[in-house]
Amino acid sequence: MTMNPKNTARWAAAFLTVASVAGVGGFWLGKRDPSQRSDTSAAQNGRKILYWYDPMVPTERYNNPNSLSSMGMKTIPKYADEVPDAGPxxxxxxxxxxxxxxxxxxxxxxxxPSGLTVTGTIDFNQRDIAIVQSRSSGFVTRVYARAAGDVIGAGAPIADLQLPEWGGAQGEFLAVKRLGQEDLAHAARQRLKLMGMSDALINEVERTGRTNGTVTIRAPIAGAIQALDVREGMTVAAGQSLAQISGIRTVWLNAAVPEAQANLIRIGQGARIALSAFPGESFTGKVTAILPITQPDSRTMTVRIELANRGGRLRPGMFASVSFDGxxxxxxxxxxxxxxxxxxxxxxxxxxxxxxxxxxxxxxxxxxxxxxxxxxxxxxxxxxxxxxxxxxxxxxxxxxxxxxxxxxxx
Structure with missing residues (x-):
């Protein structure tokens, strides 16, 4: 079908009055070329009729000029020269x-571009946690000045334990060493290591020839003490937890993303973070996980972003605004x-x-x-x-x- 400037007004009128079926039908029929108004004139002009149809129901086709469409409208002819020859x-x-x-x-x-900005809070990196335990039964002889919430460095002392079992095993090791049998001495040394003694402690016992059943429990990583369950004079059992330490080299930012926009987030996607505690300063991180649970009250999904925590400035509980990269x-x-x-x-x-x-x-x-x-x-x-x-x-x-x-x- 070809449109020219004369038909532009007809287009606009048909589009604006599409709600009125009778009006639209009359408009289109009224605008038709006079040669198309009757089959007789069509025959006189030599135009070939393909079928009859109702413009309001163009998918219905009839082979009878007196047919009525499903809408009760009289059908009009469709001519061969109205069908585009260059394709639909x-x-x-x-x-x-x-x-x-x-x-x-x-x-x-x-x-x-993402254009998505949400809020979130800082939390500890739950993958960076150390549990400090007693490797043997004994009792606490000293507790260093520590408390839950303290930030300590790697290797910082926590408590001194007196472990009688260690002292007995060290005495047996020294006795075997005096026998001069290398295979037995090697086996006794391996036993001390399996009990949890460090190479430095074993070498000290071997060098001095004296047993030492007192061991200083130290922090294996730098971080914040989450729990401290040791007091001076208390008895401890093998495998008992003495302290829990959360690392602070990296932290997690848990961002709340509306579930309707969760499709905009991908693992590895970059994010820019602004913290209320540091106005005018921007931090960067990457999405490491999209948690599989949607919060039923807020209809949000938790997106986890890992951030480097240089100098320990980022503290759990801080509020943040998160803008995701495209x-x-x-x-x-x-x-x-x-x-x-x-x-x-x-x-x-x-x-x-x-x-x-x-x-x-x-x-x-x-x-x-x-x-x-x-x-x-x-x-x-x-x-x-x-x-x-x-x-x-x-x-x-x-x-x-x-x-x-x-x-x-x-």
Whole structure:
């Protein structure tokens, strides 16, 4: 179907009065060329009739000029010279395109900016935890000045334990050494190591020839003491927990992302963090996990970001604002204004050669700003209508032009 400037007013009127079936039908019938109003005049002009149809129900076709459509409207003829010979679609000449102010955009590959900002709180890195235990039964002879919440360095002393079992095993080791049997001495030394004694303690016993059943328990990592269950004079059993230490070299930022926007987040995605405690300063990190549980009260998902904690400045409980970087995945993008959402499906109006236009069904993905990802239905380099597409879609529907299905590139 060809459109010229004389038909531009007819397009606008048909589009604005689509709610009135009778009015639209009368408008289109009234605007037809007089040669199309009767079969007799058509025969006189030598025009070939393909079938009869109702413009309001273009998918119904009849072979009888006296037929009524399912809407009760009298059918009109469809002529062979009205069918585009260059392929499916509606045709619009250059003057009509200019009058309608139609704009066309090219389908391209690109990355979507995230534009997503959420809130979160700092927490300890739960993968960086050390549990300090007693390796043998004994009692506490000294507790150093420590308390829960203290930040200590690696190797800092926590408590001194007197372990009688260690003293007995060291005495046996020294006795075997005096026998001069290397294999027995080696076996006795291995026993001391299995009991939890360090090489430095064993070497000291071997060098001095004296037993030492007192051991100083030290922090294996630098961090904050979460629990301290040791007091001077208390008895401890083998395997008893004495302290729990959380490392502070790195921390977690738990960000609350609305479930409706969870598809914008990917593992490894970068994030920029602003903390209320450090105004004007920005921190960076990466998404390390997206927890599988949605909070039922807030309908948010927890996104975990790992941050380096230089100088121990980031403390658990701090409030933060998180802005996620754009997804680096390449995606097929079109302007959001080009989409025609019908509820049942999403259409886009293709700009074809020779001034033709045809609707195409598409499947969309993520959206950000004025761009929308096309998952299926389009190829890079195709052109889509950004302005005036709704009027074109109405004209295509009236002309019986079907939308290009997903997967069809013709």
């Amino acid at each position: 679609g509606v045709r619009v000449d250059a003057d009509a395109r200019q009058s309608l102010g139609m704009r066309v955009a090219t389908v391209t590959f690109g990355s979507l 997804d680096n995945r390449s995606a097929l993008l079109v302007p959001r204004d080009a989409l025609i959402r019908t509820g049942a499906r999403t259409l886009i109006m293709l700009a074809l050669p020779d001034g033709r236009y045809r609707p195409a069904e598409v499947r969309t993905g993520r959206e950000s700003g004025d761009k929308t990802e096309i998952v299926a239905g389009l190829s890079a380099g195709e052109k889509v209508v950004v302005s005036g597409q709704f009027l074109l879609d109405s004209e295509a529907s009236l002309a019986g032009v079907s939308a290009r299905p997903i997967g069809d590139k013709q």
